[in-house]
Amino acid sequence: xxxxxxxxxxxxxxxxxxxxxxxxxxxxxxxxxxxxxxxxxxxxxxxxxxxxxxxxxxxxxxxxxxxxxxxxxxxxxxxxxxxxxxxxxxxxxxxxxxxxxxxxxxxxxxxxxxxxxxxxxxxxxxxxxxxxxxxxxxxxxxxxxxxxxxxxxxxxxxxxxxxxxxxxxxxxxxxxxxxxxxxxxxxxxxxxxxxxxxxxxxxxxxxxxxxxxxxxxxxxxxxxxxxxxxxxxxxxxxxxxxxxxxxxxxxxxxxxxxxxxxxxxxxxxxxxxxxxxxxxxxxxxxxxxxxxxxxxxxxxxxxxxxxxxxxxxxxxxxxxxxxxxxxxxxxxxxxxxxxxxxxxxxxxxxxxxxxxxxxxxxxxxxxxxxxxxxxxxxxxxxxxxxxxxxxxxxxxxxxxxxxxxxxxxxxxxxxxxxxxxxxxxxxxxxxxxxxxxxxxxxxxxxxxxxxxxxxxxxxxxxxxxxxxxxxxxxxxxxxxxxxx
Amino acid sequence: xxxxxxxxxxxxxxxxxxxxxxxxxxxxxxxxxxxxxxxxxxxxxxxxxxxxxxxxxxxxxxxxxxxxxxxxxxxxxxxxxxxxxxxxxxxxxxxxxxxxxxxxxxxxxxxxxxxxxxxxxxxxxxxxxxxxxxxxxxxxxxxxxxxxxxxxxxxxxxxxxxxxxxxxxxxxxxxxxxxxxxxxxxxxxxxxxxxxxxxxxxxxxxxxxxxxxxxxxxxxxxxxxxxxxxxxxxxxxxxxxxxxxxxxxxxxxxxxxxxxxxxxxxxxxxxxxxxxxxxxxxxxxxxxxxxxxxxxxxxxxxxxxxxxxxxxxxxxxxxxxxxxxxxxxxxxxxxxxxxxxxxxxxxxxxxxxxxxxxxxxxxxxxxxxxxxxxxxxxxxxxxxxxxxxxxxxxxxxxxxxxxxxxxxxxxxxxxxxxxxxxxxxxxxxxxxxxxxxxxxxxx
Numbered sequence: 001x002x003x004x005x006x007x008x009x010x011x012x013x014x015x016x017x018x019x020x021x022x023x024x025x026x027x028x029x030x031x032x033x034x035x036x037x038x039x040x041x042x043x044x045x046x047x048x049x050x051x052x053x054x055x056x057x058x059x060x061x062x063x064x065x066x067x068x069x070x071x072x073x074x075x076x077x078x079x080x081x082x083x084x085x086x087x088x089x090x091x092x093x094x095x096x097x098x099x100x101x102x103x104x105x106x107x108x109x110x111x112x113x114x115x116x117x118x119x120x121x122x123x124x125x126x127x128x129x130x131x132x133x134x135x136x137x138x139x140x141x142x143x144x145x146x147x148x149x150x151x152x153x154x155x156x157x158x159x160x161x162x163x164x165x166x167x168x169x170x171x172x173x174x175x176x177x178x179x180x181x182x183x184x185x186x187x188x189x190x191x192x193x194x195x196x197x198x199x200x201x202x203x204x205x206x207x208x209x210x211x212x213x214x215x216x217x218x219x220x221x222x223x224x225x226x227x228x229x230x231x232x233x234x235x236x237x238x239x240x241x242x243x244x245x246x247x248x249x250x251x252x253x254x255x256x257x258x259x260x261x262x263x264x265x266x267x268x269x270x271x272x273x274x275x276x277x278x279x280x281x282x283x284x285x286x287x288x289x290x291x292x293x294x295x296x297x298x299x300x301x302x303x304x305x306x307x308x309x310x311x312x313x314x315x316x317x318x319x320x321x322x323x324x325x326x327x328x329x330x331x332x333x334x335x336x337x338x339x340x341x342x343x344x345x346x347x348x349x350x351x352x353x354x355x356x357x358x359x360x361x362x363x364x365x366x367x368x369x370x371x372x373x374x375x376x377x378x379x380x381x382x383x384x385x386x387x388x389x390x391x392x393x394x395x396x397x398x399x400x401x402x403x404x405x406x407x408x409x410x411x412x413x414x415x416x417x418x419x420x421x422x423x424x425x426x427x428x429x430x431x432x433x434x435x436x437x438x439x440x441x442x443x444x445x446x447x448x449x450x451x452x453x454x455x456x457x458x459x460x461x462x463x464x465x466x467x468x469x470x471x472x473x474x475x476x477x478x479x480x481x482x483x484x
Numbered sequence: 485x486x487x488x489x490x491x492x493x494x495x496x497x498x499x500x501x502x503x504x505x506x507x508x509x510x511x512x513x514x515x516x517x518x519x520x521x522x523x524x525x526x527x528x529x530x531x532x533x534x535x536x537x538x539x540x541x542x543x544x545x546x547x548x549x550x551x552x553x554x555x556x557x558x559x560x561x562x563x564x565x566x567x568x569x570x571x572x573x574x575x576x577x578x579x580x581x582x583x584x585x586x587x588x589x590x591x592x593x594x595x596x597x598x599x600x601x602x603x604x605x606x607x608x609x610x611x612x613x614x615x616x617x618x619x620x621x622x623x624x625x626x627x628x629x630x631x632x633x634x635x636x637x638x639x640x641x642x643x644x645x646x647x648x649x650x651x652x653x654x655x656x657x658x659x660x661x662x663x664x665x666x667x668x669x670x671x672x673x674x675x676x677x678x679x680x681x682x683x684x685x686x687x688x689x690x691x692x693x694x695x696x697x698x699x700x701x702x703x704x705x706x707x708x709x710x711x712x713x714x715x716x717x718x719x720x721x722x723x724x725x726x727x728x729x730x731x732x733x734x735x736x737x738x739x740x741x742x743x744x745x746x747x748x749x750x751x752x753x754x755x756x757x758x759x760x761x762x763x764x765x766x767x768x769x770x771x772x773x774x775x776x777x778x779x780x781x782x783x784x785x786x787x788x789x790x791x792x793x794x795x796x797x798x799x800x801x802x803x804x805x806x807x808x809x810x811x812x813x814x815x816x817x818x819x820x821x822x823x824x825x826x827x828x829x830x831x832x833x834x835x836x837x838x839x840x841x842x843x844x845x846x847x848x849x850x851x852x853x854x855x856x857x858x859x860x861x862x863x864x865x866x867x868x869x870x871x872x873x874x875x876x877x878x879x880x881x882x883x884x885x886x887x888x889x890x891x892x893x894x895x896x897x898x899x900x901x902x903x904x905x906x907x908x909x910x911x912x913x914x915x916x917x918x919x920x921x922x923x924x925x926x927x
Contacts (some may be wrong), residue, residue, distance in 0.1 A: 007578070007781030009586055009772070010819055018822035021553055024832055027910040036834045041856055043725050046823040047593035055820045061583070061812075065564035068571075068579035072563040076808045078572075086567055089519050095557070098530025104749030105886055110539065113532030113855045114748055127512050139605035140805035142792070149642040153648055171582065178792035178802035182517050182616065182731060184648030187797045225500040242748050257506050272805065275531035278563075280809030281580035282570040282602065282769065284751035286803075300644070318807060321644035325608030325637050325738070326547065326749020337528055344516025360489035377489070377497045402574045409569075415793065417763050433485060459777070461575050469574040472787040474774035478763070480599045480771075 006465060010050035010060055011482045014128045048484055059205035067319030067465060068281070069409050075431065075439050079412040079424025080173070080221060082251050082273035087342065090277070090335035095210045099334055108312045114330065115311035122288075124267055128348065130260020130341075131248075135299040137328040142175040143246060144268030144287030145215070147443030149183035149298055150320045151291060152213050152242045152266060154298040158318070161240070163212035169198055171416040173223045176246060188391060192418050196222045200231060207239045207422060217246040218262070219253070221416040221424070223359065223378035226259045233263030242270045242295075251428070252356055252380035255349030258434040259290070266291045270466040274351075275336035286332035300324075354361045354429035358436060362427050365440035369447035380428070383413075386421030392454035396421040399446060401468060402460035406442040494753045500536065524624060534881075538914050541883040544693070544860045544903025545891075546607050546635055546717070546747050548741040550829065550909050556743045556816045562868075563926025565812050570805075575776075576785035580808065581783035582652055584619075584771040587811040590818050594721045595735040596728020597757035602769040603806040604754030607738025608641040611685075613756055613801055614736040615642060615651070615769045618658040618683035620765040620800060621711045626650050629673040629708075631665040633658045633690035634715060634870070636891045646698040657894075663692040663853030663862075674708045681708050683734075687715035688727070692891065693860030693901065695724055702731030711762075718755070719833070720858045732760045741763070741905075744810055753810035763787060767801030834904035835858035836913060840904060843917030849924060852888075852899050859905060862888055865898040866925035873900070876923040884916060898924075 033042060069076070076083035092102075102111055122134040138144035149166065156163050168182040169190045188206055193199035198216065207214075214236045216225045228230065235303040236243045245259045245267035251274045253259070257269045271277045271286035279285075292298065301319035305312045343351070357380050363372070363382045370384040386396035400410030400423070410423040427436055450457050461467065473475070489607045491497055498506070502700035517525070541549065559565070562580060571577030588600040604610045611634075618624060630639070632655045646653065648795075657666045665686055674681065684705040698714065705712040711733035716726065720741055727735045740752035758766055763785075772786035792799040821829065837859050841851065844863060852862040863885075864874060870887065877884050885902040888895045900920075904913065 007783065008841065009582070011586075011589065017824070019822040019825045020555070021822075021825045024828055024906055026835075028835060028913065030831075031835055031838055033831055036831070036838060037695070037856060040697060040699070042723050043721070043723050046827065047590070047596075047722065047726075047820070049590055049593065049826065050819045051824075052819060054553070054555055054820060057816065058559065059739075060819070061559045061816055064579040064583050065559070065562045066579065067577075067582070068564045068568045069573070069576040071567040071569075076569065080570055081569055083554070083569060083586075086563075088521060091561065091566070093523060093526040093530075095539050096527060098527075098533045098535050100745040100747050101535030101537045101549070102533055102748040103541060103549070103746050103883075104547055105543045105545060106534070106539075106541075106883065110534035110883075111581040111748065113529035116532065121667065124513060125739070126885045139807075141755075142802045142804045143605060143609075146802055150644065150648060151549070160737060162704060173804075174567040174792035174794065174796045174799065175802050175804050177796070177797035180647070181532070181797040181799075182645070182802050225498070227500045227502065230502070230505070230595070255511060257501050259679055261507070262505055270805075278566040278805075278809070279567045279569045279805075280566055281583075281812070282808030283805040284605075284807045285805035285812060298634075313728045322637070322641050323609070324750065325606045325752070325761070327607075327636075329751040329896040330556050330748040331751055334526070338522055341517045341522040343513075343515060345513045348511050350512060353494060357489065357494065360491070360497055364488035364490055371807055375497070376603050377491060379498075379587060400573065400577065403604045404573060409576060410573050412572075417876070464575045464843050466575050466578065466780055466782050469776050469782045469784050470774045471574070471784045471786065474772040474784050475788075477774065478787065479771070479773040480585075480760075480770055481592045481788075482586070 003410060009482050010052060014050055014052035014056060016051055017053040020057045055376055071410055072376045075435055077411050077425045078409060079426040082426060082428055084276050084428040085430040086276050086278040086320030089105040090338050093207045093338050094331045094334045104431055112311050115304050118333060119306050121333055124290055124340045129256060129267060129290045132293040133288045133296035133299060134286045134288055136299045136333055137369050138287040138289060139324055139326050140283060140426060141268055141270045141284035141287040142179055143331055144289045145175055145179035146183055147323045148244060148266045148289045149179060151295050151298040153183060154320050155295050158211055163210050167211055167214040168208055169216060171218060171418050173248060176215045188305050196224050197226055198232060200228050203232065204235050207235060207241060209239055211239060211241040212246050213242040215246060217243040217249055219249045219379035222374050222383045222467040223381040225379055228403060230260045248273065249380060250444055252352055254351040256352040261288055266295055271332050271336040275339050277332045277335040284329045284332060311361055318419050351429050354366060358429060358431060362436045363442060366443045369444055381424060381426035383419045384423040386423050389421060389450055392451055394454050394457055396423050398457045398460065402446045402457045405461045405463040408439055409440060505755060512671035520749055527732060539881050539883050540915060542885045542902045542904065542916060543883050545886055546738045547746050548903060549746050549907055550741045550905055550907055552743055553820050555820060556813055559816045560809060560813045561758045566809060572787065574782065578783060581771050583812055583815055585773060585783050587815045589773060591755050592757050594718050595716060595757045596726030597735055598756060598760045599763060600757040601766055602771060603808065603811050604748060604756055604768055605807060606752040606754045608638040610640045610644050610754030611715055612645050614734045615683065616801060617734055617765045617767060618711050618713050621762055622682040622709060625680055627652045627654060627677050627680040628683055628684040628685055629654050629656055629670060629681055633665060633692060634685060634687040635756045662855040663694045663748050664696055664855050674704060679709060681710040683711045683713040689717055689858045692862045693857045694853060694855035695858060698727060698730035719830050719922050722830040733762060739814045743813035751807055751810055753807045765800055765803055767808055768803045829906050833904060835903035836908050837861055840902060840917055844920060845923035849920060857867050860901060860903040862897060862899045862901050865900055867898055869924040870898055873920065873925040876919050880915060880919055882915060882919060884920060
């Protein structure tokens with residue numbers, strides 16, 4: 001492809017009057033737009049959509065697709081994102097007409113298979129997490145967080161308490177405080193201690209009868225299990241607060257420990273992480289929540305029911321109400337259900353084991369270069385402190401761009417905020433030792449370059465279709481649609 | 485591997501988990517199944533459903549079945565799109581980034597607005613995000629003048645969010661004759677809650693399937709210091725003057741149907757478009773055009789100082805994962821159709837509804853309202869006919885529509901909301917007319 005064709009949009013291709021679909025049949029009378037709609041409603045100027053043949057449309061998108069890194073092409077060590085392999089059979093099954101042609105307003109007796117699948121998946125997630133009731137409705141992890149906090153709020157209100165605060169560690173994902181704010185709470189930050197875990201003394205000093213919940217990611221975002229989890233839960237419960245587990249990192253615990261057994265009251269799952277539904281360039285995800293029985297009456301409606309062999313829907317009056325127009329991202333549930341069937345109890349136990357081993361192995365291979373700020377062993381991921389790069393006037397972002405040159409994706413960078421120049425690496429359990437070894441070699445080579453030829457790193461990438469993208473200009477000029 | 489990891493056995497790696505908290509038994513799950521066996525089980529579950537390929541369905545309410553050209557799934561299935569993550573590293577993600585930029589352009593064009601975000605979960609949550617945005621645009625006001633003929637499923641979701649956000653809804657009823665929002669009622673709400681309204685909220689087509697006349701509405705909202713938030717069906721916008729032409733500030737809605745199968749209502753695709761002046765209040769990701777170090781055109785995520793990973797509790801929204809892959813589906817669909825194809829699909833939908841309306845006229849079954857429908861309309865059947873109609877439809881394997889009174893107070897119990905699309909053949913339409921006429925017609 002010629003370089004000057006880079007970035008050329010659909011709107012700059014094709015010719016007027018062209019279309020990629022054939023004209024439809026008129027087996028009924030055609031009244032015409034003027035007869036159907038009074039003039040005041042009729043559109044005067046057509047939207048400037050592309051005018052291309054089918055072949056041109058396909059070629060355009062196929063060419064675009066080749067400009068993406070993706071998990072089927074290469075290693076994707078994004079920390080906290082759990083970029084594991086997405087089995088192909090899930091894609092086939094999620095496309096069965098018996099799933100894709102369903103309408104959310106169909107009578108329950110015509111969607112028995114879908115309701116059964118949801119009912120079963122709820123129970124599977126309950127068993128895996130040790131939670132007593134599950135709602136599959138939230139469409140993504142952040143949506144699950146928000147839904148769970150609304151459930152917690154409703155529970156407190158049902159006890160006559162209108163609590164105003166949610167406690168959140170300084171290492172938390174940004175979605176935690178953002179969700180808490182939209183759920184109407186004031187956020188209070190809890191410090192991390194010197195070991196990278198929650199500073200339990202700081203937590204205790206901030207607990208009060210005005211605290212609705214403590215949101216905690218476990219393992220946390222530096223890859224550490226919160227060893228004092230029982231004490232944390234007990235302290236929260238002693239003031240009537242609920243303990244929320246952000247399940248973004250659940251992959252590390254599957255088959256090893258269950259959030260419900262650890263003392264958590266409520267949590268969310270990311271089916272697009274732990275249960276390997278594909279990330280789709282940003283979504284769709286699926287963010288079910290699990291709760292202990294005292295919170296179950298408040299879960300979003302409708303609830304799937306099962307009586308006398310028939311599945312149905314119920315809208316309990318205690319529910320917070322729906323959080324999605326229909327049932328959530330149903331086809332993601334189909335994929336996750338297939339995954340649990342494929343894994344079984346044996347495979348589920350392997351997920352956590354291999355994810356943890358892979359992360360610690362990879363750190364062992366590269367720790368002669370950059371190091372973590374907090375001591376391990378780690379669970380599924382580890383976070384490197386990139387500050388030594390400053391010696392040659394480099395930043396973590398430079399290092400990340402140079403990694404791209406070797407056909408791997410970059411780790412999650414500049415998160416969590418408690419590690420300077422952070423580089424967060426999560427290999428997942430589906431990567432082989434050979435892949436980890438290759439990545440370690442690449443990493444060490446880029447580390448060598450960082451010290452010996454920093455300009456190579458500073459000006460990376462060199463081997464991709466584009467050189468360094470100017471995001472400052474993007475934010476300044478704000479060209480957010482094609483300028484016709 | 486253990487030696488490199490610095491331990492001698494696996495238990496050493498998880499020593500941070502107190503021993504008594506570890507799971508001491510296998511999970512109680514079905515045993516691991518082969519790909520063949522689990523495929524059989526999933527097919528079995530799928531076959532227990534009666535999908536719209538088996539039933540003739542006239543269900544709508546924003547989840548409308550349209551024909552999806554084969555090229556759509558051919559592109560959407562490509563693992564280059566399905567297995568990519570959010571395009572954080574721009575240099576290795578130009579495919580998704582340019583595709584989102586093109587999607588933003590098309591949705592902005594269709595709705596007549598200046599900018600679009602990179603997607604939201606679905607129509608209902610797009611309405612909620614629009615309302616959160618409206619409070620930010622109006623410096624924290626929390627009142628909403630909201631039309632009672634907004635999709636009740638969406639309103640219910642907004643209601644879920646209302647308590648914690650301190651929102652107050654002031655209902656604007658509909659006119660008994662036209663089914664459109666009641667202008668006098670709106671004027672009354674605007675006057676009665678001066679200085680407190682964040683937005684005037686309307687939907688077009690409304691829950692009755694009728695186009696709302698948006699002229700003058702933006703001025704009314706702006707005079708009250710509120711924004712105009714319109715939920716709009718993107719397909720209707722192909723032939724109906726879009727909200728942007730009437731000065732709407734925020735437009736939201738559902739793109740399911742346009743390249744996206746109904747799939748029990750999800751994954752769908754919520755969209756949100758707005759004016760450039762409101763960018764700082766906009767929720768979700770957005771892609772911008774820029775250049776690389778050598779001046780070559782490039783795309784990247786931008787204006788991120790609104791978002792949760794930077795602004796945390798002060799972010800415009802908590803959204804992180806969105807419906808990325810669904811924007812690929814919608815983009816391919818819209819690109820294939822182009823302006824002509826999209827307008828033709830829209831005209832087909834409306835024409836097929838007109839055919840049904842004409843057919844029902846013979847049995848004296850008339851629309852509930854006199855307004856102008858797009859592809860969905862409420863028809864008034866005789867009192868007491870519902871059970872007969874349901875029985876006849878069951879025999880004919882037909883889902884005739886949605887009984888409005890199941891969703892919305894204040895409508896007669898025999899109002900049936902019927903949605904047609906280009907996918908209905910003349911035979912399908914004749915079958916519906918014939919069943920409704922015989923079982924629901926005047927005796």
